[in-house]
Amino acid sequence: MPSGASTPNGLPADLRPVPNPAYDAWVASFRERAVAQGITRPTLDVAFRGAGYLPGVVTRDRNQTEFSRSLEDYLAIAASDERVQKGRAALARHRGTLTALEDRYGVDARIITAIWGLESFYGERRGEVPVISATSTLAFDGRRGQFFEQQLIAALRIVQNGDIPAAQLTGSWAGAMGHTQFIPTSYQQFAVDYTGDGRRDIWSDDPSDALASAAAYLQRNGWQRGLGWGGESPNGSLQPQAGGPRFATTANFRVIKRYNNSDAYAIGVGHLSDRIGGAGPLRTPFPPDANGLTKTDRISLQQRLTARGFDTQGADGVIGSNTETAIRAYQSSRGLPVTGTPSQALLQSLR
Structure with missing residues (x-):
């Protein structure tokens, strides 16, 4: 096989x-x-x-480590429309538990929900x-x-x-477990038996123990009650992608990085939590990528390839292996050099 x-x-x-x-x-x-x-x-x-x-x-x-996404691509996945919608539904469905956890640990219910969303797609991918x-x-x-x-x-x-x-x-393949993807040593240190059944069960369909464990993890790593994570700011000092949005961050941003030591991850959690709470997309557009394409261009490219019978398996503006395979198939069908690389010329040929 x-x-x-x-x-x-x-x-x-x-x-x-x-x-x-x-x-x-x-x-x-x-x-x-x-x-x-x-x-x-x-x-x-x-x-x-x-x-x-x-x-x-x-x-x-x-x-x-071979493939590193731009912040624009990362956020297109981390705060996709589907993830935002599912996050709002998850927050509403578990509002009682999440509000109680916010009261107990001081961690914003939207932040807990966003971590859940990024780590396991709200329990769908444990x-x-x-x-x-x-x-x-x-x-x-x-x-x-x-x-x-x-x-x-x-x-x-x-x-x-x-x-x-x-x-x-x-x-996961690297041993991260449950709704909130704790590695075993983190489980030993921070997992919580929130339901009181004698087991710290982060794996079951009931996410209560896992959500409490994530909140406890953040609180014990220095989360400050009532302090936001930061946000988009023209004068912010953090600009992970040249020409893209800038962010001002707080001490709680650094606490999120204790969960996953990545600026993109912490921005993803913070931005997703804002979107779950009703905020809109980032205001500052990202510049064209190395191939001269904006996100709108890339979405259009994916849509046009799929319409021609070269299915990209979605149109999110992120050029991954499915889109590259579709591009190669299209190029081959037209007698073009088979590169799998998107470009303005390729986009124009699909009009």
């Missing part, structure tokens, strides 16, 4: 365990280190039953990769071996403490 093809349980084939004797030997040696740190042998037996080496985890770890397999694969691989061994130990403690059965301990 080709890499990326789906298996019956919905995971890509490369995220299913494959035989790897070197990984097996590493696990055998790791088990002794885990026991020395208080993990019981029965916990290890249960946790590693069915676990294994996931080649796709290593591939994704190697490739994750991740299905077994965390024990993912973290053990990355610990064995060694690029960030010590970090992921710490995550693996923390994941085993979660199982040992009875928060969730090992078979249900799932998350």
Whole structure:
């Protein structure tokens, strides 16, 4: 089965365990280190039953820094119309819980909702990769071996403490878990049993524990009650994309970065929270991209390609692999050089 093809349980084939004797030997040696740190042998037996080496985890770890989006593209995804609409609905649906969390932790309910939206699309994308397999694969691989061994130990403690059965301990390919995508060590430090059932359950359909955990994380990292994150400002000192909007930020902006140390992420959370609260889009337009196209041009290009039968899988103005594939197919059909690169000339040829 080709890499990326789906298996019956919905995971890509490369995220299913494959035989790897070197990984097996590493696990055998790791088990002794885990026991020395208080993990019981029965916990290890249960946790590693069915676990294994996931080649796709290593591939994704190697490739994750190869493509860096502009702020304009990032915000087109992070604060898309769909994400804003779903965020407003989620805030309304869980207003009682979110308001209570705002009272308890001082974190704006819209900020909590925005983090939920960015991390898991309001719970729709919590991740299905077994965390024990993912973290053990990355610990064995060694690029960030010590970090992921710490995550693996923390994941085993979660199982040992009875928060969730090992078979249900799932998350992203890098081990981030649940509605708010906590890594295992963050879970150990900050997760909250908000519902009072004795389990800090960030995985279930009920997001209460996960939302409380995100609020607790921000509060314990210095969130200041009543202070906004910042916002667009002509005199702001932060301009992540040359020629684009400027932002003035507060101490709470830096707290958001403790969740994910990225200016784009923190702006995405702040801007999405504003949009969920009823604010409009950013006022300052972004300049044309390196290919001379504005966002309006890119949307038009996607719409025209799709209308011609070269489906870009959406028209959001973000040029990703689907759009590049459609461009190549169109170029090939017209006998043009096949580059997959958008341009004004390409746009004009589609009129």
